[in-house]
Amino acid sequence: MRALPWVVPVLNKTAAGQCRGHAQFNVSFPVNHRNLKCRDVDEFLCRCSDVCIPRSKWQDGNIDCPDGTDEExxxxxxxxxxxxxxxxxxxxxxxxxxxxxxxxxxxx
Incomplete structure (x- = not known):
């Protein structure tokens, strides 16, 4: 995987290799590893799905992503x-x- 200059690759896989948070993130906000993007810059893309949630729901104490990555x-x-x-x-x-x-x- 080639990282762009402003993106830091992060691998977070389980022993079985299943996605638990394989992602890339920039300084302030995680981005999905499949190069999918949300339509709005104020949205968070759940790491193991193609679901976008409002950034205000990221780390708010309530699980909004199907994989729970918004609360990690x-x-x-x-x-x-x-x-x-x-x-x-x-x-x-x-x-x-x-x-x-x-x-x-x-x-x-």
Whole structure:
């Protein structure tokens, strides 16, 4: 797979090789690996399907993609486990400020 300069390839397959989040993503937003695109730039393309959801529903605590990929944290994010926000930047992890509703990011 050839990546464009502004796209970083990410592989996330299960042991059986089934798609669980094989994707490419840019700095702010994941993009499907099959080079499918949503019609609107404010939409998120679910990684293992051709479903587009509004960007406002990405990481909102509710599964909107059939494969659940809209609620997965990216490798540069900390998973709050539940509540909103679901994912926070790793820069906010253990920084002395509670960012996760659970307080897990500060060891609460």
């Amino acid at each position: 944290c990216l490798e540069y994010q900390y998973d709050c486990k539940f509540g909103k926000p679901r994912c926070i930047s790793l820069y906010n992890f253990m920084d002395g400020v509670i960012d996760c509703a659970s307080g897990f990011d500060e060891g609460q």
